[in-house]
Amino acid sequence: MARMRYRIGVMFSTTGSYSVVARSMLNGALLAFNEMNAGSDTIALEPVVVDPTGDLARYRSLSRDLLKSGIRHIVGCYTSSSRKEVIPCFEKFDGMLWYPSHYEGFESSDNVVYTGAAPNQHVLPLVDYLATRVGKRAFCVGSNYIWAWENNRIFREALAARGGTVLAERYLSVGDTEVDQVIAAIIDQRPDFVFNNLIGTSAYAFFRAFRDACRARGIDQAAEIPVASCTLSEPELPEIGPDAVDGHLSSSVYFSSLNSPENAAFIAAYTRSFPEGPVSSADAEASYVAVKLLASALSQAGTDDARTVRAAVADQRLRAPQGEVRIDRQTFHAWLTPRIGRSVADGQFEVLLESREPIAPDPYLVQSSPRFASAMRSPLLKVVQS
Known part of the structure; x- marks a missing residue:
């Protein structure tokens, strides 16, 4: 049986004033894509990587372009201002943003899954x-x-x-x-x-x-x-x-x-894949987690329809580098340590x-x-x- 193939947007500002963290986030996401594609018999994910360069207008235009091209899911954004800028695009085109960064809270959108820390x-x-x-x-x-x-x-x-x-x-x-x-x-x-x-x-x-x-x-x-x-x-x-x-x-x-088998495996794989750095970070781990949870939800849903995948992700559990992570069905934010x-x-x-x-x-x-x-x-x- 042929694997289902999905294109997934990946949007981090790997150039600009906060590029160091953003490059680690991209690395974390790409590592998860590689591991998932090597280990899954049911789905294959193609990352479509874009760089908004820290410019809010580019975040908005790139999100619109990716969603209009048929992509339903985008992993990305570091700053809250960039997230706020793009959410209207996801709501208009019924896509899903997988936001992998700690943030200030006081937000709820049916078009966002949050894998970073809440306040x-x-x-x-x-x-x-x-x-x-x-x-x-x-x-x-x-x-x-x-x-x-x-x-x-x-x-x-x-x-x-x-x-x-x-x-x-x-x-x-x-x-x-x-x-x-x-x-x-x-x-x-x-x-x-x-x-x-x-x-x-x-x-x-x-x-x-x-x-x-x-x-x-x-x-x-x-x-x-x-x-x-x-x-x-x-x-x-x-x-x-x-x-x-x-x-x-x-x-x-x-x-x-952190001293755990899951983190040791993550750090070893990350270092092999990206020897020139930057080294891993909490936001890189959150990006890794976002792609892993997205892949599991896509596999369960059998489609990349945003609503169906959103419903499926709340059933997923992941032994992440930080420990167990799961998505709260009420808020679609993550349980974290x-x-x-x-x-x-x-x-x-x-x-x-x-x-x-x-x-x-x-x-x-x-x-x-x-x-x-x-x-x-x-x-x-x-x-x-x-």
Whole structure:
């Protein structure tokens, strides 16, 4: 019996200010395509890869072109602004976006499956960690778009519910590397930590300049004013540079240093397939997961009709590199395993805390609202190392 063949769009900005992470996402998706095509007797998937270059208008036009060509499913987008830009195209042409990145939540579309972390899986665990182990006075920085605006809002409410406060917020345009004024304000305020929502080249410039400015003033930045993020990942650490790479906190559902048979196999296959890098990341793993779940749903559905595949994906279970992943039938977000990591000099993260089990997605924070944090049960994070 001949295999059913489907064309699948793959849309990541592998050039532009956040290209390092996007290239790791493309690698993760392509690895899953290769594994699926080598191991399936029922379906074959042809990836159709496009590069929007970080330009929102190109995201919109490329999505439209792919969907009008008959493609029903696209794995792609990193930034929330790009996702927001393309969703109307998917709704108009009845396609499905498989969005493989952590995001700020407060969104629901019948045309999106979310395989990255929702805010209760990355922001709230980070607030718990910082408020109990680091301090309660925060300075927030971010790239000037919806991801940072909303993440800082959630963070501010969650920290306030734990008796903390945000001293100030500052925003830079995506790609802006003039960070000296922001850093001067941080050092003047001397917060307990910085909550960072800068992305791409803006983030790398900030980490370098902040470490240098603190060092010049005799401040041990990693110990006295640590930087905590929900975005920082392994392929970005070399971009920061060896003089400022260590001691940064990251809240994520995946780190490449995880010790499990599934992750060891994933890292080995990823490294063989992409020896020139960039190395894997949480968003690369989420892209890998998205293609794997899409392939399983297509196989079960026997068609690439978006509604039929969407219904089928909620029946799938995957032993992913991070642990078990499944799609929640009510929200079409993923059950994922929260973790807190700290960067080390060799370009990896040491895992400090992790959940005992996958956590249900709560994109609207209905079950875990920061406003009512004192009455809520926090994610069950266990200490891995201190």
